[in-house]
Amino acid sequence: LAKTTQPISMDSYEGQEVNITCSHNNIATNDYITWYQQFPSQGPRFIIQGYKTKVTNEVASLFIPADRKSSTLSLPRVSLSDTAVYYCLVGDNQAAGNKLTFGGGTRVLVKP
Amino acid sequence: NAGVTQTPKFRILKIGQSMTLQCTQDMNHNYMYWYRQDPGMGLKLIYYSVGAGITDKGEVPNGYNVSRSTTEDFPLRLELAAPSQTSVYFCASSYPTGGDGYTFGSGTRLTVV
Numbered sequence: 001l002a003k004t005t006q007p008i009s010m011d012s013y014e015g016q017e018v019n020i021t022c023s024h025n026n027i028a029t030n031d032y033i034t035w036y037q038q039f040p041s042q043g044p045r046f047i048i049q050g051y052k053t054k055v056t057n058e059v060a061s062l063f064i065p066a067d068r069k070s071s072t073l074s075l076p077r078v079s080l081s082d083t084a085v086y087y088c089l090v091g092d093n094q095a096a097g098n099k100l101t102f103g104g105g106t107r108v109l110v111k112p
Numbered sequence: 113n114a115g116v117t118q119t120p121k122f123r124i125l126k127i128g129q130s131m132t133l134q135c136t137q138d139m140n141h142n143y144m145y146w147y148r149q150d151p152g153m154g155l156k157l158i159y160y161s162v163g164a165g166i167t168d169k170g171e172v173p174n175g176y177n178v179s180r181s182t183t184e185d186f187p188l189r190l191e192l193a194a195p196s197q198t199s200v201y202f203c204a205s206s207y208p209t210g211g212d213g214y215t216f217g218s219g220t221r222l223t224v225v
Contacts, residue, residue, distance in 0.1 A: 046213025
């Protein structure tokens with residue numbers, strides 16, 4: 001499984017856009033990039049997944065450059081409730097026994 | 113639709129005691145997983161299962177056992193609890209393709225004293 005590196009923490013203010021970049025230099029051809037959000041005392045929640053270029057849903061956007069060695073999760077106009085830990089994971093969705101490894105994540109603090 | 117349900121939510125065990133953490137899902141997911149999360153850390157995979165009757169070890173399986181007799185249930189057994197097993201335990205499930213991501217339960221907070 002490809003190892004990921006992401007910032008330990010980030011601060012932002014309400015209404016701003018938050019961009020979290022994840023490095024995954026050893027990403028394999030069949031690997032997808034998935035982001036999860038975790039609030040205190042809760043299990044992680046799936047946010048978005050992508051393979052290349054750009055993916056957008058009602059919560060976030062995911063930007064993946066052509067070489068796929070990094071990806072950026074973009075949270076538009078954050079609110080206080082977006083304060084959470086965000087995990088970047090890389091793995092092969094099609095592999096039997098697909099088992100994702102969660103690193104330390106990025107702690108995002110949204111300030112008023 | 114309840115998703116992934118874990119019981120109990122909290123438990124205190126004495127060293128050497130045993131217990132079973134229950135996990136059930138109603139989404140007909142083939143794959144199920146057990147993770148543990150220590151304070152301020154990421155999640156580590158303990159065991160996983162790709163279907164009824166099939167289980168395999170993850171990153172940190174020592175001190176734990178699992179079984180998967182049905183698609184819905186994936187209990188985690190702790191034998192001879194140790195303080196190092198104090199953690200929050202999360203159960204998760206997914207479809208084989210993983211395209212919709214994992215669905216996690218709300219966790220069981222276990223303290224071993």
